[in-house]
Amino acid sequence: METLEVIRKRCSLKTHLSGRKIEPEKINTILEAARLAASARNMQPWRFIIVQGKKAVEVLAHAFAESNLMIKQAPAIIIICARPGDDVMHDGKEYYLFDIGMAVANMLLAATDLGLVTHPMAAFNEGEVKRILHIPDDVRVVIATPLAYPLEASYDEAAKERLSQRIRKDLKEIAYFDRWSELEPA
């Protein structure tokens, strides 16, 4: 699909997850998209753990916030993590978080392009996730997403309602020309 169309159609869907297995080639394409992201000094701090299989997904799902428990219906959960020390830090800004954001955005777009459903989640018990997946102490778990075919016949059908309700700030609230020019609160 066209890039701008995929950017417009990508949305977070967690109540539309079919248990249908995802072809390994598709998982590979999604990981490859993440791999090609830019990163500070090309440090590529991102590490991905792909958890598949009904039992393993269900065990992992219990480490997430109650409101996300339905991810246990997905055939796969991808956990994205990094060692903060594998990236630069400037004045307290830890760029591993920024770089992971860039890789995950690529991943979400690639999944959308393939007709798959995602839902990035930051609310989880990090200690539990690390224990379950044997992640070393010095690694931080940043984000996770289920990866699934939609329950509906197509991604478009699954996303239709959600997209019609999407809320975003107006461009003039977030984009300024020439200098900072925040609107005064109404």
Place this chain on the structure above:
Amino acid sequence: METLEVIRKRCSLKTHLSGRKIEPEKINTILEAARLAASARNMQPWRFIIVQGKKAVEVLAHAFAESNLMIKQAPAIIIICARPGDDVMHDGKEYYLFDIGMAVANMLLAATDLGLVTHPMAAFNEGEVKRILHIPDDVRVVIATPLAYPLEASYDEAAKERLSQRIRKDLKEIAYFDRWSELEPA
């Protein structure tokens, strides 16, 4: 262009910047792509400052690392910033950085799709950038990119050499199945 093709072709180019003015519609399309990114609890912490005009770009360029001084040839520099307090923090992980990464990835892909050149830069004198652009104290400047047409006749021509030399970790170094399974250092 197809999404996966744009993801493959996107690369950081800073020595191929033409001074040719960028159409406002294209800048708008790029900002719109960023606006549609996902963010934690839909907080949308990102703010963009678009600096244009030879003089303003040149003044701003001097706040960047010497190795990036060539960005002064670009017709526009986009500065991306946020208030950390406008986003969630979990156990010391500041998600404004992650969310900005997702918005910037969308932006870079939209620019590539439009045939424009970008180069995300994290090395700058943040105090200087804030002073020049009147950015409030509680806002952090995270990343910036020049935005330009390439000097060459097309994006593909401009990116060809750089893409042929691209270095990325092998997928098996960064993607693990079922549990953490880092390869032992050779």
